[in-house]
Amino acid sequence: MSPARKTIKLAFTEWNGGNKMVEVYKLTKRHLDGAKSGDARLDQIKIFSTCIGHGVGTIDFSEKVLEMDDAEFEAILQNGDAYVKFKIGNLSKYFEIEIFPEHAMQLLPHIMECPLKEILMGLNEGYLVLRKDFQNR
Numbered sequence: 441m442s443p444a445r446k447t448i449k450l451a452f453t454e455w456n457g458g459n460k461m462v463e464v465y466k467l468t469k470r471h472l473d474g475a476k477s478g479d480a481r482l483d484q485i486k487i488f489s490t491c492i493g494h495g496v497g498t499i500d501f502s503e504k505v506l507e508m509d510d511a512e513f514e515a516i517l518q519n520g521d522a523y524v525k526f527k528i529g530n531l532s533k534y535f536e537i538e539i540f541p542e543h544a545m546q547l548l549p550h551i552m553e554c555p556l557k558e559i560l561m562g563l564n565e566g567y568l569v570l571r572k573d574f575q576n577r
Contacts, residue, residue, distance in 0.1 A: 461573040462513045462531065464506035464559060467566035502569065506555055521550040531570055539568040 517529050523546055531537050539547070544560040551557050559568065 462508050463504055463571045463573050465502040465569040466505045467502050505559055516552060516554055516556060519552040524550050528570060531572055535572045537570045541565065
């Protein structure tokens with residue numbers, strides 16, 4: 441086996457055996473700024489730096505509100521109905537899932553009692569992001 445293949449196999453083994461976590465982030469603030477500075481070059485830098493993913497002039501600020509290990513997340517899935525499995529069950533495939541208030545309303549009746557359910561109950565505006573974290577060990 442080549443040294444490169446050994447390195448890749450070792451990296452995969454470490455990743456696959458690591459303690460994977462699910463992190464939940466909540467939108468805390470959205471910054472919209474259309475003000476012009478008067479300097480065309482500065483305005484272009486500002487437009488470029490704030491347009492990635494949202495459109496010109498929008499920056500989302502979110503904070504981590506929950507961490508759970510894979511076993512706890514799997515328990516939520518196993519005790520949930522088809523919608524719970526559909527909405528949040530693909531986290532392992534996509535590594536990041538957004539939950540908006542309309543999704544939370546559909547999830548709440550079918551999700552087991554847990555800290556995630558409490559967070560979903562308080563989601564009246566903005567959104568949550570469930571994210572796989574492979575760095576936690």
